[in-house]
Amino acid sequence: MEAGMVSVDRWTHGSQVYFLTHIHSDHTKGLSSTWKLAPLYCSRITAKLFPSKFPGFNLSLLRIVETGVWYSLSLIAPSSNSLVTVKAMAIDAQHCPGAVMYLFQGEFGCMLYTGDFRWERTSKKAQFGKNMLLNALRDKKIDNLYLDNTYCNPSFMFPSREVAAQQVVDIIASNPDHDIIIGIDSLGKEELLLNISRVLKTKIWVWPERLQTMHLLGLHGIFTTKTSVTRVRAVPRYSFSIDTLEGLNLVRPTIGIMPSGLPWALKWVGENRDPLQSSSRSVSRGDRINRSSNIGSYSNIEMPNMMVKSFERYHKYMYAVPYSDHACFAEIQEFIELLQPDTIKGIVSSSPSYVDPHYYFSHLCRGIQPSCKYQKLERPTERKKDEELHTKYNFGSKKFVGAASEHRRIRPRALHSREGCVSILRRERRGVKILETDCKD
Numbered sequence: 063m064e065a066g067m068v069s070v071d072r073w074t075h076g077s078q079v080y081f082l083t084h085i086h087s088d089h090t091k092g093l094s095s096t097w098k099l100a101p102l103y104c105s106r107i108t109a110k111l112f113p114s115k116f117p118g119f120n121l122s123l124l125r126i127v128e129t130g131v132w133y134s135l136s137l138i139a140p141s142s143n144s145l146v147t148v149k150a151m152a153i154d155a156q157h158c159p160g161a162v163m164y165l166f167q168g169e170f171g172c173m174l175y176t177g178d179f180r181w182e183r184t185s186k187k188a189q190f191g192k193n194m195l196l197n198a199l200r201d202k203k204i205d206n207l208y209l210d211n212t213y214c215n216p217s218f219m220f221p222s223r224e225v226a227a228q229q230v231v232d233i234i235a236s237n238p239d240h241d242i243i244i245g246i247d248s249l250g251k252e253e254l255l256l257n258i259s260r261v262l263k264t265k266i267w268v269w270p271e272r273l274q275t276m277h278l279l280g281l282h283g284i285f286t287t288k289t290s291v292t293r294v295r296a297v298p299r300y301s302f303s304i305d306t307l308e309g310l311n312l313v314r315p316t317i318g319i320m321p322s323g324l325p326w327a328l329k330w331v332g333e334n335r336d337p338l339q340s341s342s343r344s345v346s347r348g349d350r351i352n353r354s355s356n357i358g359s360y361s362n363i364e365m366p367n368m369m370v371k372s373f374e375r376y377h378k379y380m381y382a383v384p385y386s387d388h389a390c391f392a393e394i395q396e397f398i399e400l401l402q403p404d405t406i407k408g409i410v411s412s413s414p415s416y417v418d419p420h421y422y423f424s425h426l427c428r429g430i431q432p433s434c435k436y437q438k439l440e441r442p443t444e445r446k447k448d449e450e451l452h453t454k455y456n457f458g459s460k461k462f463v464g465a466a467s468e469h470r471r472i473r474p475r476a477l478h479s480r481e482g483c484v485s486i487l488r489r490e491r492r493g494v495k496i497l498e499t500d501c502k503d
């Protein structure tokens with residue numbers, strides 16, 4: 063597709079139409095209440111959340127897309143000044159409420175921008191999405207895949223959300239005399255909270271703005287802002303720390319639960335390196351990734367054992383549970399195997415730890431691979447990959463935050479990691495102006 067036509071999750075000047083995959087803040091940087099560049103396409107749920115996220119936003123700019131429906135856009139090709147048609151379809155990304163992928167078709171070929179997504183192999187909803195995508199493609203193939211590469215590293219292995227949700231329920235049920243606090247973001251993890259509420263027959267406390275969001279999502283009667291009616295509280299992730307838990311335990315016995323794919327990966331990294339190693343519980347052999355895998359072939363990752371992996375107790379007051387709204391490495395691989403794109407571009411590209419998805423998956427792509435960045439890279443050793451993972455996180459803070467956070471710090475004190483401080487900025491911004499050259503540089 064020519065430059066100057068379509069942007070996805072990118073809000074600068076220069077495009078004729080804009081698409082928003084979901085309303086997490088790392089996808090809306092540059093979008094504001096006063097933004098008015100052009101029509102903005104998004105899902106119905108995202109549109110519903112717009113006024114609270116961007117008060118005063120001109121809602122007449124929004125164009126709601128339903129999933130599974132082709133929308134035809136008449137745009138001007140800047141090079142020829144002629145009218146061209148671009149077709150777009152939204153597909154449920156199974157990430158957070160309202161999150162969708164976008165499939166584009168036109169003279170340029172076929173592009174898929176996943177935004178953030180999680181398609182678990184055991185999920186019926188994911189299967190529905192796969193069928194929708196394959197039906198839309200028919201006999202066509204994806205030329206350019208813009209991929210959620212958040213966990214595009216074999217160290218990121220975690221179970222389905224269904225399994226992880228049961229782990230959270232088990233922790234809560236086995237601590238009947240404790241107050242429970244769970245760290246969440248301003249959107250996402252609703253299914254986890256609903257599952258806790260349903261199984262344990264309890265309401266869940268959320269902060270007032272979050273209650274408003276729950277109501278906008280149609281979730282009534284489950285969440286409350288009254289602390290007296292429940293011992294389970296979902297709190298903003300940024301307020302969640304060991305310090306907070308220690309303070310709360312001076313008053314009442316309290317444990318914290320952090321649902322994220324991130325601490326899970328930290329544990330893997332810590333197996334081989336200080337400082338994490340000292341306090342991570344040992345891992346059974348069957349849970350380990352087979353690190354003798356050849357580059358480009360990870361079929362021998364021991365996923366079945368990972369599926370029954372238990373949570374981690376990082377601190378006497380803190381549990382980390384591998385509940386993530388992003389695809390783990392094996393799911394990314396499965397996704398690429400399904401689509402066999404010509405080229406792949408990771409949408410998380412601002413991190414210094416970025417690894418070109420071609421590094422792991424070039425053998426699954428149909429096309430000739432980009433000739434510069436990837437091929438000039440030294441093939442990382444396993445140790446180097448560990449270092450790359452390490453650089454993704456910051457161990458200098460007492461905040462215990464997870465994968466979807468940006469510019470935040472991790473300092474799981476229980477990991478005794480002060481001497482291992484590594485600073486990073488992660489996911490400064492996402493999104494692309496769709497450019498003809500995007501996948502060819």
Ligand SMILES: [Zn+2]
Binds near residue numbers: 084157178
């Ligand atoms: Zn997201």
